[in-house]
Each structure stands twice: as C-alpha cells, then as structure tokens.
Amino acid sequence: MTLAEAPMAEAAAETVLSVEGLTVSVATEGGLRPLVRDASFALRRGETLAIAGESGSGKSITSLAVMGLLPVNVRATAGAVRLGGTDLLRLPEGRLRGLRGDRIAMIFQEPMTSLNPVMTVGAQLVEAIEAHEPLPRREAQARALEALRAVRLSEPEQRLRQYPHELSGGMRQRVMIAMAIALRPDVLIADEPTTALDVTVQREVLDLLRDLRREMGTAIVLITHDMGVVAEMADRVVVMKDGAMVEEGPVRRIFEAPREDYTRALLAAVPRMGSRPAEAPRPRSAPVCALRDLTVRFDLHRGLLGRATHRVHAVEGVSFDIRAGETFALVGESGCGKSTIAKAIAGLVPFEGEIEVAGRKLHGQGDVTRAVRRDAQIVFQDPAASLDPRMRVGDLVAEPLVVHGVGHREERRATVERLFEQVGLSRAQADRYPHEFSGGQRQRICIARALALRPKLIVADESVSALDVSVQARVLALLRDLQQATGVSFLFISHDMAVVDSIADRVAVMFLGQIVEMGTRAQVFGDPRHAYTRRLIEAVPVPDPTHVRPPRERMASEVPSPVRLRTDPPVRLTLRDLGGGHLVAVG
Structure with missing residues (x-):
C-alpha cells in the first residue's frame, strides 16, 4: 500500500x-x-x-x-x-x-x-524508519524512496544519495516532511x-x-x-x-x-496585496543611486587541479536608478542577486559596470570611499548580529559619528538622543545593552544608527522579514515617517511581496541575476506582464479564509541555478518599455 x-x-x-x-x-x-x-x-x-x-x-x-x-x-x-x-x-x-x-x-x-550534515538523505530516512519498524534494509530503502516521491521531490533516486548541503532550502524542508511522514x-x-x-x-x-x-x-x-x-x-x-x-x-x-x-490587532497588522490606495506618481528627480550594467560573478574552482571551471552569475547586467525620496524595491527568490546588489553598493564585493551614489562613482574592486559610506548605509536582516553585545546601544548609534569625526562628545550625545526619539525609543534607553531590547526595538536601533550620518540612501536588506507581523507593521510605518521627515531614499530588498506592496514606490523583479520586470508598484503588482512576476504574486498567501485559489500547475523542480560553465554565459535579457516606464523582459 x-x-x-x-x-x-x-x-x-x-x-x-x-x-x-x-x-x-x-x-x-x-x-x-x-x-x-x-x-x-x-x-x-x-x-x-x-x-x-x-x-x-x-x-x-x-x-x-x-x-x-x-x-x-x-x-x-x-x-x-x-x-x-x-x-x-x-x-x-x-x-x-x-x-x-x-x-x-x-x-x-x-x-x-535538523538534518545530519555528514549523512546522506537516504541514510537518514532509512535510519528513522528502521528505528521504529524492523524492516529489511531493502524495504526500508523502498519506503524512504516512496516518502520522497510523496513530497514531490524532483529526481528522488538522486536525492537519496545527496547530502543536505547539496539541496536548496525548499528541498531540505521537503526531506524533513518526508522523514516525518515515512511512518504514517x-x-x-x-x-x-x-x-x-x-x-x-x-x-x-x-x-x-x-x-x-x-x-x-x-x-x-x-x-x-x-x-x-x-x-x-x-x-x-x-x-x-x-x-x-x-x-x-x-x-x-x-x-x-x-x-x-x-x-x-494581529489581523489588522497583516500586510495585504492590493490594499494600499493608488497614489499620484512622484515627480521625476535626480537619482541618488544609479546602477549601469552592474555585473557580479564568482569563479568556482573544481576538479583535481583546482581550475576555475564554473562561474556563479550572481548579477548579470542590472541597471536602474533610485530617485531622491523614493523607495525602490528589489524582489525575487533566494539566489536571484538581490543581496549581492546591496553588497556591491556597500563595496563588499567586486563588480563590473557602474555604481554611482550621490554623484560619486564606486570602483569595482570594493574600495569604497568614506564619503560614499557616509551617503549610503545598510540595515541588515538580523539586528542582533548587527549590534555588538558588549557596547551600550547609545555608543553603537554614535559610532558612525565617531568614525567620521562628526561633532564633539556632547553634540554626538544630543544627536543620539534625537535619533532615539525619532525611531520611537526613549532617551533613557540609550544606556542599555542590545540584549535588553526586543527584536523590533533592536531593528529600530539599527535604523537610528543608519540615520546618524544623515545618508541619502539606506539599503534595507530583508530588514523586517524576521519580525512579528505587528512589529513589522510598526517598523514599516517608521520607515515611511522617516522618509517623509528626512527625504532619505530606500533600496528595499525583500522576498515578501505583500510587504513590498505596502511600502514601495517602484519595484524591480529579479530572476537568476537579471531584472525581468520593473515599474511602479501599481504597474508591477496591478498589471504584471512577465510570467515569473505573476507566479510570485499568485503564490502569496491571502489572509482571507473565503479566498478560493485558482488551480495552477504544480512545480516539480527548484529554481534553476546561477552556476554555469565558464564557457556557457547566460543570455542577456532585453527590457521593453510598455509605456510609462513599465519594463518587461522579452529575451
């Protein structure tokens, strides 16, 4: 059976x-x-x-x-x-x-x-089965293969021989489900x-x-x-x-x-696709950040001789502008190149092409000048990992001012207190340590630290994805308020389409290192033209139990890999303007 x-x-x-x-x-x-x-x-x-x-x-x-x-x-x-x-x-x-x-x-x-990194997937499944049922090894292996087929894992016979690190996150989660259901x-x-x-x-x-x-x-x-x-x-x-x-x-x-x-309150805080009212288009302004044909590749050395035989095409010819006072969002699945673009802007990875921040060009080898670092700040996903646990949070927020030699001690203290109030924290909390704050409060501290130098651009890399829905709503509201008060621009990187819909002015959808669709929020989410954009939007959970999801073709495989032979570069996509700046890939 x-x-x-x-x-x-x-x-x-x-x-x-x-x-x-x-x-x-x-x-x-x-x-x-x-x-x-x-x-x-x-x-x-x-x-x-x-x-x-x-x-x-x-x-x-x-x-x-x-x-x-x-x-x-x-x-x-x-x-x-x-x-x-x-x-x-x-x-x-x-x-x-x-x-x-x-x-x-x-x-x-x-x-x-949850998976043993030194055992193959098949060995772990068989071990779990044999721990509860005294089956012959061949029958246990057949049951393991059946469980992988039940969770619709592509090429199940091959997956049995692979180790966890060789699988994507979605594949590993399917293996965990297969292990859980193998014994019915x-x-x-x-x-x-x-x-x-x-x-x-x-x-x-x-x-x-x-x-x-x-x-x-x-x-x-x-x-x-x-x-x-x-x-x-x-x-x-x-x-x-x-x-x-x-x-x-x-x-x-x-x-x-x-x-x-x-x-x-919990239900009211849930972001919903399409709930944000239409807004008048922003007047065009000079770009705070401009990317032209940005390309980031990493060589992989394989084989007995350690030669560079393969290449990761993390970002392949991406171009866009971020205007003053706007929120530009990058969306896409893991491995599409979103965070690599953030690292390139921060000077953390070498790149080809052009990046310009506040009129200053970045060099491709990661040697970012102090002036550029002052104009572009990053807020990372995990606030706990971004804050030194041995320092008081007030000193952490003041650290960029010290590094750039801004003001004297009393002026820096006054700036820190003003920033704490600006992000919804009290002045007295500046003397506490990071562990004394909740996750949402720590993210607010990271935002205050990013604002300390009055940057023109803040890169928010999955900055709300780890937060509870009510905390997430408060942080998003804070970002909108800060933008209105200071005019700062945001590069908002996320895989959560509903969150992006609630905060972005313009959106670019990335797939395998390239942009497949770009335009205003209303254009991309209200009239998606690329099949991948539609697939992303259709997959978003709808917080309405009466919603009937239309039938769709089930995916049997994972997202293709950006790793290719050095002799086999990807085909560059061409973006066609459908009108009003709504760009869609045609290649």
Missing part, C-alpha cells in the same frame, strides 16, 4: 490529540515561572489546527511539551497531553521515544539544523515550516501539507505567525499571547468576527 492510499475513512471526527490544562514552567533562581498557562485544545483526525501568535507567545513551547522535547530546565507542571488514550506527560522517555516519529512527528523551522503518523506538528522559505517554495510546501492531510488523513498542528498561512490552511485557530490562549474558534469566525482586541 502506498502513502497516498493510506486509509482515512474511519472516524473522521475522532480526536487523536487532546491537550488539557497544560502548564509549562521554567526553573529560575526565584522558583518556577510559567511559560504556558492552562492551554487546552483538541485535534481531530484529518484536521489542521493553527496555533498563531507572536514571538514569546508560547506556541513553540506548547509543541515541544507535546513532543516531550522541552529543554532541561523547562517542564510541564500541570495538565495532560493525550495521544489517543495515552497521557504523553506521564510516559518514561523510552516509551515516548517509541511514539515520536511513529504516531506523532514534528517538522522544525530550520531544516539545515497520526499527528504532524509543523513549527513555522515555511517562515524561512521563498514565497513560491512556501506555496509548494503548503500545497504538499494539504495533500498529505487529504490523502493520509494526518492531523496537523500548524504553528505560525503568518496569518495568511493560517487563513489558507487551518480549520480551527488557537491565538496565543504571553503564554495564554486568548481566543479559539473556526478559522472563518476568527477572521470575520474576532472577539479579542489582541486578535483584531
């Missing part, structure tokens, strides 16, 4: 998992402190239950308690978790280990850290399974989970902060805040008539 033929006819309403009054606490010097308080919910066969909420709400801790995978200093102090008639909280580790993977399985957020569990817990994935890969994973539920009758607990994913996938929703359940109900009722203020 194949995975797709697994029975699901019996007892569609049967409860397979119930959580009753679960309280999870962490041991501290002052005693036990609850992280999750009195959580209760039930999961029926073939049902998808979404647990939604922001970081720190207790979503993941609840799932780890169900799996018996809590950290050493954290334990369930009250309640019960029943799988069928068995209370998992009362089982010894040996029996619990036997149930994990067999009857209840989990997919984690980051597949690279009753319950599958998916903890933020699409957060780190591009929008098209996210669509494939969500379609896959929906297929598995339908074909195998698997019950799914979906943990996410993406309300678009909740609307598309869930039958019922549990909303959590600060370790407590604040609301529970059918997905349509939660979206159409939320009863709690927190749920309403």
